[in-house]
Amino acid sequence: MKYNFTEIEKKWQKYWEENETFRTPDFDKLDKSKPKYYVLDMFPYPSGDGLHVGHPEGYTATDIIARYKRMRGFNVMHPMGWDAFGLQTEQYAIKTGIHPKIRTIECINRFRDQLKSIGFSYDWKREISTADESYFKWTQWIFLKIYNSFYDKTDNKAKDINELKIPEGLSAKEKFDFLNSYRIAYLAEVPVNWCPELGTVLSNEEVPEQLEKGFTVVRRKMKQWNMRITEYADRLLNDLNELDWPKNVKEIQRNWIGRSEGATIKFKIINPETKSEFEIEVYTTRPDTIFGVTYLILSPEHKFVNDITVGSEKNKIDEYIRSAERKSDLERTELSKNKTGEFTGAFALHPLTDEKIPVLISDYVLASYGTGAIMGVPGHDERDNEFAQKYSLSIIPVVFPENISDEEKKLFLENTKIGKECYTGEGISINSGFLDGLKSGEAINKIIEWLETNKKGMRSVNFKLRDWLFSRQRFWGEPFPIIHFEDGTFEDIDVSELPLTLPDVGSYKPSGTGESPLAIIDDWVNTVEKDSGRSARRETNTMPQWAGSCWYFLRYLDPENTKVFCDREIEKFWMPVNLYIGGQEHAVLHLIYARFWYKVLFDLGYVNYKEPISKLFNQGMILGEDGVKMSKSRGNVINPEDVISKFGADAMRLFEMFMGPLEASKPWSTKGIEGLNRFLNRVWRVIIDENSDGLKNNITDSEPELKLKKLLHKTIKKVTEDIEDGDMKFNTAISYLMIFVNELYKSEEISKNVIRDFILLLSPFAPHITEEIWQKLGNNESIQFAKWPAYDKELTKEESVTIIFQVNGKLRSKADLPFGSEEKILEDEALDNENVKKYILGKQIIKIISVKNKMVNIVVK
RNA sequence: GCCCGGGUGGCGGAACUGGUAGACGCGCAGGACUUAAAAUCCUGUUGUCUGUAAAGGCAGUAUCGGUUCGAUUCCGAUCCCGGGCACCA
Structure with a gap:
């Protein structure tokens, strides 16, 4: 019979299924003397379109490794599951009225059949779906662990909130607020990225993707759940070093975390009308340029803006704040070429010279980075320079480049003063009192020392990483196991009440008020506290899609466990993941969130390692036959x-x-x-x-x-x-x-x-x-x-190898000689070769270079 | 603008630590089988020049330059493509 792949493939897929060929035994039946290998795929989102040819690419690679490792005698963990909560299914529900749960199951069935038809060696007994109650029970459980933890900065780890020392004599409400200000998962009124088209907020990490799709994202203040991922910034950064991950993914994460070193410096501001004093902190990476400060700028959202603004400037300032609020993030950055700002009427005292410098507000200063205020050094920062020139603020040169002549230096200083030159590099301090003549590095250390002894500032480190916005105004996600009381307080529900499931609803549309569709389901929203019977309202936000994928690789290891999300001993045996393959688009989303959750679980003692994924590999994209990205609109999709x-x-x-x-x-x-x-x-x-x-x-x-x-x-x-x-x-x-x-x-x-x-x-x-x-x-x-x-x-060794003969580096001939022939023999062969002779005839041999089993090169003149 | 990758035949791509550039596949050309076609098998295939042929010359890994006996590989500059970041002070 001819090679009949359809028949053969069906036959063996059936055989594997019936014989459970790829079953990884349960932990108690596992032969633990054999080494383990955990090879993981980024699990798919089961969309209605079915599998794409891109999916099998990474999955085939991991399958090759899994099959190979089994043949090499490893215990292999090779599971598959579904990232099943998500917007696409919800939007399908809005359109069709079909419950996302039903749709999800349909899509999963299709995906599973398709994956099976490619012959992947998954252990299907370990299949999980993030939208299953038995799974998201544990997502909620982990959320509660995070909620009931605080970050101990001294021990540099998360601890149970009960270990937090609460100051004496606080009222119940004060105690509640105090605890909340420490919880790693916390509810706060913060400016968020609101996407009107999606009717939901987005995390910082999600914004670029939605903007690319043409959606708008505006800043809006909303009460939302956040996670203090910023507490882990240093650890997330440092532990990258020990990971075998693609260089660029590490680089992207490093950039995203964005650590910078510098100083916070305190400036005294006096409101000339009320005579009240404020101390404002600014953050700078170049404290050595402090003598070049000619003004301060606060972000429009800065908490002191109102207090320091003098009466005559109030209207202007208020108007400016309102216009800044109206701008989306995109506009705020797009308009970057044209900086705007307003004078508050207040002046600050320079901490070293006691000079009076104006205080302004401008939306080029970000409220959410550093202290939300900066010192303006127009001589040595391009943004400040642009701003100073526009508003005619004075410029003082305080750094000049090393190794320039006196002549050049004079010209440089002149040009800096008039704004023609703006040198941002390191150099030598000038016009800077006791810093004069020092190199930037030394000057930075010296000024920080001075600031610290004079209590005018301190060395400090800043990160670009922000806290993770963790709630979404959607239906198809994990509900938060939190209830709210009328007095504005809230608390977690009892673990015995988990999983907290989603209700059946008539409409999946967002409520339009910035609340999720859950908010209008009275039966579900209105509840009582279990112990006291006090009436309460459920939290109506749901968790982002990332929640389920933060820890799914742990559940595969112990999918049936009803006591805990994964047994600690089992975790110890299988983790960390030896190989994880997926697309690069998750570099700062899934992969940073998952590391964060794992570290929290590590701190709390539920898992055994610092990092969950030892080796990561990004597969490339499969393009259409026309060489461009596959898309339905182009019609180049391969099924x-x-x-x-x-x-x-x-x-x-x-x-x-x-x-x-x-x-x-x-x-x-x-x-x-x-x-x-x-x-x-x-x-x-x-x-x-x-x-x-x-x-x-x-x-x-x-x-x-x-x-x-x-x-x-x-x-x-x-x-x-x-x-x-x-x-x-x-x-x-x-x-x-x-x-x-x-x-x-x-x-x-x-x-x-x-x-x-x-x-x-x-x-x-x-x-x-x-x-x-x-x-x-x-x-x-x-x-x-x-x-x-x-x-x-x-x-595997050849008995003969082809030796190449060169004259002056040009290939002239070759010969097969026994493997391992001595250099001397190679040289003799070369000199004896007819074609070589042609080229060296009558010339003087200067040198002969020969490399065993490779080549001979005769240098002639 | 800044930070990472990457530019090799008609195409996808090989090439160990600096040592035969173009493995393997696709395509193409020629041949065998066949009444014919498909399928299959065999041969050739970087360009160019000399030669009936065997063989050999020259050029060639984005461009220019450098180091070296020898560079796709190392160094410098430039151009192009892909990705990331983008008022982060």
């Missing part, structure tokens, strides 16, 4: 179901790996996959007699001929190394398998053992056809349980 029915799952797996390195973006090619289907046909025909369905006659129990044996061992070596080295370059491994098959076609008689080993090598890449041939080779058990072939190092 995996069609590919499988035309060419088979094995061919698709093989082709996706053969296209190029996993991390690269590469275009799909129908011709290309035909080639891989052709390859599998060649494999089939060289082994199987299509008339008898048995092995071909020329496959015998004979000793393999040396040449083929050597090629086999070289192939084993290459394939093993390509899988093992972590670069995910399976394209070269496959090309070696092709070379091997090409060689088989040239052989008269083939040893069965050679075929056996070759089939083992091919099996992680193309599992169905290899199971079939494995069976025809006389094996009764799945090929997955066979041992990965070993290679004999001696057999």
